[in-house]
Amino acid sequence: MKYSATSRRLFIxxxxxxxxxxxxxxxKLKGETLSSISKNLPPEFINLEINxxxxxxxxxxxxxxxxxxxxxxxxxQAAPSLLAEExxxxxxxxxxxxxxxxxxxxxxxxxxxxxxxGLWYPLRKAGAAAKEMLIQVAASRWAxxxxxxxxKDATIYLKNSDKSFSYGELAEDAAKLPVPKNPKLKDxxxxxxxxxxxxxxxxPSKVTGKxxxxxDIDVPGMVYACIQHSPTIHASIISVDxxxxxxxxxxxxxxxxxxxxxxxxxxAVAVVASTWWAAQKGRSxxxxxxxxxxxxxxxxTDAYFxxxxxxxxxEGVRHEEKGDFLAKFNTASAKLEAVYETPFLAxxxxxxxxxxxxxxxxxxxxxxxxxxxxxGGLVDAARFLGIEQDKIKFHVPLLGGSFGRKAxxxxxxxxxxxxxxxxxxxxxxxxxxxxxxxxxxxxxxLSRVQGMVANGxxxxxxxxxxxxxxxxxxxxxxxxxxxDPWLSGELSTENNQYQFPVSKVSWTHVxxxxxxxxxxxxxxxxxxxxxxxxxxxxxxxxxxxxxEARLALLKDxxxxxxxxTLAEKANWKEELPAGKGKGLAIFASFGSISACxxxxxxxxxxxxxxxxxxxxxxxxxxxxxxxxAQTQGNIVMGISAAIKDGITFSNGKCDQTNYHEYQILxxxxxxxxxxxxxxxxxxxxxxxxxxxxxxxxxxxxxxFAATGVRLRRxxxxxTSIS
Amino acid sequence: xxxxxxxxxxxxxxxxxxxxxxxxxVIRDVLGLKGTKxxxxxxxxxxxxxxxxxxxVRSCQxxxxxxxxxxxxxxxxxxxxxxxxxxxxSWVEExxxxxxxxxxxQIMSAVALLKNNPQPTDExxxxxxxxxxxxCGTYDRIQKGIKNAAVALKTGTSPVRNDK
Numbered sequence: 001m002k003y004s005a006t007s008r009r010l011f012i013x014x015x016x017x018x019x020x021x022x023x024x025x026x027x028k029l030k031g032e033t034l035s036s037i038s039k040n041l042p043p044e045f046i047n048l049e050i051n052x053x054x055x056x057x058x059x060x061x062x063x064x065x066x067x068x069x070x071x072x073x074x075x076x077q078a079a080p081s082l083l084a085e086e087x088x089x090x091x092x093x094x095x096x097x098x099x100x101x102x103x104x105x106x107x108x109x110x111x112x113x114x115x116x117x118g119l120w121y122p123l124r125k126a127g128a129a130a131k132e133m134l135i136q137v138a139a140s141r142w143a144x145x146x147x148x149x150x151x152k153d154a155t156i157y158l159k160n161s162d163k164s165f166s167y168g169e170l171a172e173d174a175a176k177l178p179v180p181k182n183p184k185l186k187d188x189x190x191x192x193x194x195x196x197x198x199x200x201x202x203x204p205s206k207v208t209g210k211x212x213x214x215x216d217i218d219v220p221g222m223v224y225a226c227i228q229h230s231p232t233i234h235a236s237i238i239s240v241d242x243x244x245x246x247x248x249x250x251x252x253x254x255x256x257x258x259x260x261x262x263x264x265x266x267x268a269v270a271v272v273a274s275t276w277w278a279a280q281k282g283r284s285x286x287x288x289x290x291x292x293x294x295x296x297x298x299x300x301t302d303a304y305f306x307x308x309x310x311x312x313x314x315e316g317v318r319h320e321e322k323g324d325f326l327a328k329f330n331t332a333s334a335k336l337e338a339v340y341e342t343p344f345l346a347x348x349x350x351x352x353x354x355x356x357x358x359x360x361x362x363x364x365x366x367x368x369x370x371x372x373x374x375x376g377g378l379v380d381a382a383r384f385l386g387i388e389q390d391k392i393k394f395h396v397p398l399l400g401g402s403f404g405r406k407a408x409x410x411x412x413x414x415x416x417x418x419x420x421x422x423x424x425x426x427x428x429x430x431x432x433x434x435x436x437x438x439x440x441x442x443x444x445x446l447s448r449v450q451g452m453v454a455n456g457x458x459x460x461x462x463x464x465x466x467x468x469x470x471x472x473x474x475x476x477x478x479x480x481x482x483x484d485p486w487l488s489g490e491l492s493t494e495n496n497q498y499q500f501p502v503s504k505v506s507w508t509h510v511x512x513x514x515x516x517x518x519x520x521x522x523x524x525x526x527x528x529x530x531x532x533x534x535x536x537x538x539x540x541x542x543x544x545x546x547x548e549a550r551l552a553l554l555k556d557x558x559x560x561x562x563x564x565t566l567a568e569k570a571n572w573k574e575e576l577p578a579g580k581g582k583g584l585a586i587f588a589s590f591g592s593i594s595a596c597x598x599x600x601x602x603x604x605x606x607x608x609x610x611x612x613x614x615x616x617x618x619x620x621x622x623x624x625x626x627x628x629a630q631t632q633g634n635i636v637m638g639i640s641a642a643i644k645d646g647i648t649f650s651n652g653k654c655d656q657t658n659y660h661e662y663q664i665l666x667x668x669x670x671x672x673x674x675x676x677x678x679x680x681x682x683x684x685x686x687x688x689x690x691x692x693x694x695x696x697x698x699x700x701x702x703x704f705a706a707t708g709v710r711l712r713r714x715x716x717x718x719t720s721i722s
Numbered sequence: 723x724x725x726x727x728x729x730x731x732x733x734x735x736x737x738x739x740x741x742x743x744x745x746x747x748v749i750r751d752v753l754g755l756k757g758t759k760x761x762x763x764x765x766x767x768x769x770x771x772x773x774x775x776x777x778x779v780r781s782c783q784x785x786x787x788x789x790x791x792x793x794x795x796x797x798x799x800x801x802x803x804x805x806x807x808x809x810x811x812s813w814v815e816e817x818x819x820x821x822x823x824x825x826x827x828q829i830m831s832a833v834a835l836l837k838n839n840p841q842p843t844d845e846x847x848x849x850x851x852x853x854x855x856x857x858c859g860t861y862d863r864i865q866k867g868i869k870n871a872a873v874a875l876k877t878g879t880s881p882v883r884n885d886k
Contacts, residue, residue, distance in 0.1 A: 209757020
C-alpha cells in the first residue's frame with residue numbers, strides 16, 4: 001500500500017471529472033490535460049451510478065478510496081478491505097488514498113464507530129459491481145458465459161483453461177458497461193480477507209516516522225500561527241499590546257482573529273511568524289486585556305454541578321417509560337435512589353489541533369486538516385472562507401488521535417480566518433495548553449437512578465440523565481421541553497435489553513457555556529457508570545449475585561452470551577481472599593455489546609487494579625486483531641477516565657493546563673488485560689468505542705466487592721481507598 | 723540568529739536559528755525531519771524523544787544553544803535506516819501502533835532501554851517507558867513488543883508475537 005501525495009493529486013483531477021461515476025478504465029493521466037481526458041471519455045462513463053471508490057487504470061494499477069479518516073481506529077485497513085474482498089484484489093498491491101470530502105463519497109465522518117457497520121454493504125457492493133463488470137467484458141471477449149469466468153487476485157480467469165485477463169486489460173471496456181444495481185455479494189463463508197487476521201498496512205510507516213499526520217504538513221511559502229485564546233474562552237478583547245511580540249525575531253504580524261464554535265464565536269489573537277516557535281514566543285509576550293463579563297461566576301463546573309444536583313431533586317422530561325414507574329416506585333417496600341456523577345473530560349489526543357490553509361488570490365483554497373470527516377470539514381471550510389465548496393481542495397492527513405475532538409472545527413475556522421487575511425499558506429497549531437484549557441470537552445453528567453426489588457428480583461429502574469446536551473449545544477437542536485434524543489442510543493430498553501417490569505428514562509437539560517462535544521463513546525461513557533453500578537446496588541439489595549441478577553433481566557441471547565463468556569473467562573465464580581474483589585458491567589453502544597470484568601485488590605496505598613477482561617460482540621468484523629487492539633485501548637482510556645483527573649473550571653477558567661495536571665494513564669498503571677471476541681456472525685457493529693462504557697462501572701463494582709465502599713462519583717482517587 | 727552545526731543520524735546539518743529554539747522545532751520545522759513529534763512542550767508526554775549520544779532525551783526541553791557541538795543526535799529516521807531495528811520489527815509483529823503519533827517517541831525510548839539493558843524485566847520496562855504517553859492505549863502491546871525484541875536480539879532471530 002502506498003499513501004502518496006502524488007497519486008492523491010492525480011485522483012482529485014480524475015474524480016473532479018468523473019462526477020458520480022465508478023472510475024474504471026481511465027487512461028494514464030500523466031502529461032494530459034483535463035480537457036483531453038474528458039474528450040476521450042465514453043458518454044456512458046459520465047452516467048454511471050455507483051460509488052466512486054475504485055480506480056482501475058489500463059496499466060493495471062488499482063486505487064481504492066478510503067472514505068473514513070484514520071485516527072488510529074484502523075479505517076485505512078477496514079474500509080478498503082470491504083472493497084478488496086469483493087473486488088478480489090490484495091491490499092498489498094493497491095494504492096489506498098483518503099477521500100477528499102466530495103459528496104459522491106457519501107458520509108465520510110469517522111465517528112459513532114460507523115466505518116464498518118455503515119459501509120459493510122455499500123463498499124462491498126461497489127467492489128462486487130466492479131468485479132461483475134470486469135467479468136462481463138472477459139466473458140464477451142471469450143464469447144462465453146459469465147458463469148465460466150471467475151475473479152482472483154486482480155485477474156479474470158476462464159475456468160478449465162489457461163486463459164486470463166488482468167483487470168487493467170479489461171478496465172477500459174468495463175467502464176462502458178452499465179453498472180449492476182444489485183451485484184451478488186460473497187457468502188461470508190467464502191471471505192478470504194474479512195474476519196481474518198491481517199497486519200495493518202499503515203503500521204510500517206508508523207514505526208519509521210514516515211507517516212504523515214496533520215501536524216507534519218509543510219507547504220512552500222507557509223507561515224505559522226500560534227493563537228492566544230481567551231483564558232475564560234468567551235471573553236471579548238478590550239485591548240491588545242503587541243509591542244514586545246513584534247520584537248521577536250521571525251514574528252511577522254499580530255492579527256485579531258475569531259474562533260468559531262458551534263454555539264459561540266470567540267475573540268482570539270494570532271501571532272504569525274516564520275517558525276512556530278517564534279510565533280509561540282511572540283504569543284507569550286502579548287499583553288491582551290479581556291472583558292470576562294460574568295464568566296468568572298457563571299462558567300464554573302461547581303456552579304454547573306450545583307444546578308445539576310438541584311435538578312436531581314425533581315422529575316425531568318420523560319424520554320421513554322414502560323408502565324407507571326413512579327406509582328410502582330412510591331409503593332415499593334425495597335427500593336433505592338442514588339445520584340452518580342461523571343466529570344468533564346478532555347480528549348487530549350497526543351497530536352494537538354492543527355490545520356494548514358492556503359487561500360489564493362484567485363479565490364480558491366487548498367486545505368490540509370486532520371478532521372474526522374472530510375465532508376463536514378469541506379462544508380465548514382467553505383462557510384469559514386465564504387467561498388463555494390468546489391473552489392476548495394481538501395486534504396485529510398492522518399490524525400494523531402482524536403477521540404471525537406477533531407470533528408469540532410474551531411481550529412480550522414481560525415486557520416481559514418487567518419488564511420483569508422494573509423493570502424498565503426498558514427499553519428495553525430494549538431499548544432497542549434490550548435487543547436486542555438479551551439475544550440470542547442465531554443460534558444460532565446449526572447445519572448439520578450431509582451430502582452426497586454421484590455422477591456429477589458429487580459423490578460424497576462429509572463435513569464434520569466442530567467446535564468448539558470451535545471444535541472443542544474453543538475447542533476442547537478434541542479427544544480426546552482424535549483429530552484435529548486440521543487438517549488435512545490444509550491439508555492433505552494431497546495438498547496440495553498434489560499427487561500424490567502417497569503422502567504423509565506428521563507432527562508433534564510442543564511446548560512453551560514463550557515464548550516462540549518462527543519468524546520469516545522459519547523453519552524455511553526457517562527451513563528454506563530450510573531446504570532451499571534446501580535444495577536449492582538439493586539442486585540445486592542435483592543440478595544443476588546450481580547451476574548445472576550443481570551442474567552435474570554436479559555432475554556436477548558447475544559447479551560446473555562457476552563455475560564456468560566465474561567463470567568467464564570474472568571473466572572467470576574472463584575472464591576477470592578479478603579481485600580480482593582471482582583466487578584462486572586455490560587453496556588451496548590454503537591451496535592455492539594461489550595462487557596468488562598475488573599479485579600482489584602486493596603493494599604496499604606489504596607486500590608490496585610490487577611486485571612481487566614473484556615468481551616465484545618460486534619457481529620461481523622474486518623480484522624480480529626484490530627477489534628482486540630481497540631478494546632484494549634478502551635480498557636486503558638476507560639480506566640484513565642475513571643481514576644485520573646477530570647476537567648474542572650474555577651472562576652471561568654480551566655484548572656488544568658497540560659499533562660502534568662490533566663493526567664492520563666501511563667504504562668506502569670495498566671492492569672493485565674484480556675479481550676475475547678464473540679463470533680456471533682450478526683450484522684456488523686461498532687468497534688472503536690463500545691469497549692469503553694463498561695470499564696468504569698466494572699471498576700466501581702470491583703471496589704465495592706473488595707472494600708464495601710460504594711463510589712458514585714468519578715474520578716475515583718484509588719490511592720485513598722482501603 | 724546564529725548558524726548551528728549539528729550531527730543528526732550521522733549527517734552534518736546546519737540550522738540558522740535563534741539560540742533558544744528547542745531542538746524539537748529545529749529538527750521538525752527547520753531541518754524537516756517530521757518523525758519527531760510535539761505533544762506537550764513540557765517533557766510530560768515523550769512524543770519528542772530523541773537520542774543524544776545514545777541517551778533518550780526530550781527534545782522539547784533542549785534549547786539549541788545548550789547542545790554540545792560534539793553531540794551525536796539520533797532521531798526516529800536514523801533508527802533502522804538500512805534495516806529495521808528489532809524494536810521496529812517487533813512493533814510491526816505485535817501491531818503496536820494505532821494512530822501512531824506517539825510511537826516515534828515510544829520506539830526511541832524502547833531502543834535506548836534495550837541498548838542499556840538487553841533483558842529488562844517487566845518492572846524495568848514499565849519504569850523506562852512511563853515517560854511516554856499513548857492516548858490510544860497501546861501500552862500492553864508496547865510491553866510485549868519490547869519483551870519480544872529483547873528475545874530476538876539475544877537469539878539473533880526476528881521478533882515473534884506469542885499470541886499469533
